[in-house]
Amino acid sequence: MVKPLGVQLYTVRDLMRADRDDVLRRIAEIGYGSVEPYDPTDDPKGFRQVIDDLGLTVSSTHAYALLTEEPDAVLDAVATIGTDLVIIPGGIPEEEFTTRDGIARTADRLNGLAGHAARHGMRLGYHNHWWEIEPRIDGVHALEVLAGMLAPEVFLEVDTYWASVGGANVPDLLGRLGPRVTALHVKDGPGVKGEPHTAVGQGAIPVPDILAAAPGAWRIVELDDCATDIVDALAESHAYLTRLEHA
Template sequence: MALPTASVQLYSLADAFFADMGGSLDKLAAIGLTRVEAFAFVDRAPELRAALDASGLLAPTGHAPLLSDELWTPKGVVPSPAPEKVFEAAAVAGIRTVIDPFVAPERWLTREGADDIAARLNAVADVAAGFGLRVGYHNHAQEFVASFDGVSAYEHVVAQLDERVALELDLFWALTGGQDVPALAARLGDRLLAVHVKDGVVPTENPWAEGGSVGDLDQRPAGTGDVPLTDALRANDAIELAVIEYDQAPGDVFDDIAASLAFLRAEGLVA
């Protein structure tokens, strides 16, 4: 079987990236990465593409809101651009799969809300196809709060998705949502394009449940926390990208990324 390729979600180094895009990408290339996952690329696609080319990196995936008028971020709510604008920018930056990174928790609590999410993903997949692109969805833990007929809202949605819609499973957040992560990764089958390689001490309460709050997270380099990363990555041969991410890096973010990459290589989990 072909092993996944290592990547890194650029949100992990957001402050450094915004301060010095080219220098940050050069540091990632020096660590040994060849792929990155873009974020906040819509208004800077030509600049990002030039910096990627200069660093010898590719961004096959990128995060952008596709299903919400507004997007929650740790620094506040921001308006979402139209999908057509997102896809135009993605094509310029060289992104092939645009992944929606967050749908508000309350929309996952009812069957009607979950059905609407699935319908919107399928509809936006049609729009993306016109640009020669694919869409995907990235989870946190709110997708696992509610269940319908014994099936989590997340898998209820997955069962309705067009085969063109890819999935990116955030392993840390799925475990936070109470999932058997290797088993879930296996059940997602061929549509599991990527996983987020993220480790740390998993919160005892789901912070995305009603009344919860995402505060400080005890996230750590891969292989040093609670997440069964090795078993999850080996559970599904379809995974193409192992995307390192920190919501909150414990130390110097470049050192932390290098440590996670070293773990993936030592375990034989990436090409």
């Protein structure tokens, strides 16, 4: 089955607060087939009804709440919105990725949460930013060290933009991580911290090479901030990625 192109809904967080249902409708009209929520505990039943009506699926969900709230309640909400892939997208202190001991503590924490997820028929994943890439332990990116300590069922959602900003050759990184990578955040821009992102295909990131390095992973578009109209940028990203797929 071909995985439908998705959108991380953090991209449209401001618009979602104003009119969630309209934003989801506009995403579906662009042609996206899936979405990735950033807070599954926010009206999970109502959210599920809307996406079902629009014919959207949920590729996966971020869930910061797993780090602070009772896991079973969070995972019940994840089940309601309709995915079995639940991702920790940060929330672990950056300094934990600067030493092997810190990475080991992080792995233990994620492996423990993965056990909770497994009891709900789900898999746990971790999403990187630049701070898991910049530090190197004996010459190896911290994210790769973490991957070596995670239980086999824990997957990675590689944010390809922040991996590049952190200094990785992203296609090579994806090749080394191999099947551990279940999803990609696809984004584009100047490739430096503090600058707004662009529609995918309009920046400095070698998107075709990156996608070729992880052909089976979910492609989820995310633009943390954008200097242009965000819905237009999502439409332009969809058009570019669709052309790539059919090239």
